[in-house]
Amino acid sequence: MLTFSTQQPALDQVLELLIQSFEEAFPDRIRSYYVEGSLANRSTVSTSDIDLLLIFKGRFVDEAESQRVEALAERLAQTSPIELDLDWKDELRLQEGVWPALKFGSELVYGEEIRDQLPLISLEQWTRDRMHSSFWRTGHLFHRTLPLDYPLQYPQPDEEFYGYDQRTVQLKDGREVKSTRDLIRLVGWSATALIAYQAGQYVARKSDCHQMYRKYVADDQLADLLQEIYELCRGRWNYLLPEDPAERRKLRSICEQTLRFENHFLLLYKEYLLQELAQQNVSAQQQALFFLRMTPYRDQTIDATLNALTYSPHEEIALTAKEILRPL
Structure with missing residues (x-):
C-alpha cells in the first residue's frame, strides 16, 4: 500500500492505518500523503513522532470539511501508539509556495x-x-512571563535543567516523561531562522541544521551547541533525560x-523586527505586529x-500598534 517504507514495520503499520482512516472519511478528496522529518x-x-502531511485536491469544500479533518486527526492522535504530528493543506493554498521540508525533505507514502x-x-x-x-x-514554549525582556532569564532557574525539559513524551509503555523535545525544537527553529536571515539559505532537514549553521553563519561555540543538541539530545x-549522572551534568551544561x-537570537530578532516594521510593505508590517501582539517584547527602540506606527495612514496598522503599546 505504501509507496515508501520507513523500514520499521510498526511505523509503516501506523501510517497505513492513518491513510486508511482518512481515505474512508474523505473518499477521492486527498491527492497525496507525504512524510517529513526523521521518517x-x-x-x-x-521517541520520534510521525510527521504526515495530507494534501487535499483543489481547495477545501468549505470550512466544515477542514474542521472534520481536524476532528479526525485529534481522534487518531488520542488512540495512536506513536505521537502524531499531522498537517493538512489544500492544493490551492500550496500554490502560494511550500516549505523546503516538503519540497526537498519529504517522501511520498501514498497518492500522487x-x-x-x-x-x-x-x-x-x-x-x-x-x-x-x-x-x-x-516566548511561549517554556511558559515565560510576558512581555519578554532582554536579556532573557532561564524559564525555571531553580530546576536541574532550568525548565527546558517541560515537554513530555509518551513512552511505549504509556508513561509520560519529561523530555528535551521542545529544547530541540526551539533551538532548531531559531537556527534555521538565522541561517535564512544571515545567510539567505533554506534548511530542509533537521539533520542539516547544525552543519549549515557552521558553514554559512559561524563556526563558533553556538555551532558546537547546535551539533551537541542534535547528536546528544536527539541521537544518544x-x-x-539521561539517567547517568555525568550525562545529566552534560545536559545541564547544554541547557x-x-x-x-x-x-x-533575540538580539538579532530585534534587528529584524525593526527592519520589518520600518518597511513600506504593509503585509510585512502586519505580520510583524501580529506576532508582537501575541508575544510582547519590552524595548525602548521597539516602543x-x-x-x-500609531500615526500610520493604514488604520489597521495604527490600531494594532496602539493595542500592543497599551498593556506596556
Whole structure:
C-alpha cells in the first residue's frame, strides 16, 4: 500500500492505518500523503513522532470539511501508539509556495507525486515565517512571563535543567516523561531562522541544521551547541533525560548554553523586527505586529517604533500598534 517504507514495520503499520482512516472519511478528496522529518530520511529514534502531511485536491469544500479533518486527526492522535504530528493543506493554498521540508525533505507514502508542481516559498517569506515563529516559540514554549525582556532569564532557574525539559513524551509503555523535545525544537527553529536571515539559505532537514549553521553563519561555540543538541539530545538520549549522572551534568551544561543562544537570537530578532516594521510593505508590517501582539517584547527602540506606527495612514496598522503599546 505504501509507496515508501520507513523500514520499521510498526511505523509503516501506523501510517497505513492513518491513510486508511482518512481515505474512508474523505473518499477521492486527498491527492497525496507525504512524510517529513526523521521518517523521510529513515533516522527515527525511539521517541520520534510521525510527521504526515495530507494534501487535499483543489481547495477545501468549505470550512466544515477542514474542521472534520481536524476532528479526525485529534481522534487518531488520542488512540495512536506513536505521537502524531499531522498537517493538512489544500492544493490551492500550496500554490502560494511550500516549505523546503516538503519540497526537498519529504517522501511520498501514498497518492500522487506533485512536488514538482508546487513552487518553493520565496526566501523573503521563508525568512519572515522562521524569524517570527521562532520568536513566538521563545516566548511561549517554556511558559515565560510576558512581555519578554532582554536579556532573557532561564524559564525555571531553580530546576536541574532550568525548565527546558517541560515537554513530555509518551513512552511505549504509556508513561509520560519529561523530555528535551521542545529544547530541540526551539533551538532548531531559531537556527534555521538565522541561517535564512544571515545567510539567505533554506534548511530542509533537521539533520542539516547544525552543519549549515557552521558553514554559512559561524563556526563558533553556538555551532558546537547546535551539533551537541542534535547528536546528544536527539541521537544518544532520544529526546529523553539521561539517567547517568555525568550525562545529566552534560545536559545541564547544554541547557546553560541554550540561554546564551536564545539571547543571541533575540538580539538579532530585534534587528529584524525593526527592519520589518520600518518597511513600506504593509503585509510585512502586519505580520510583524501580529506576532508582537501575541508575544510582547519590552524595548525602548521597539516602543518608539510602535509609537510612530500609531500615526500610520493604514488604520489597521495604527490600531494594532496602539493595542500592543497599551498593556506596556
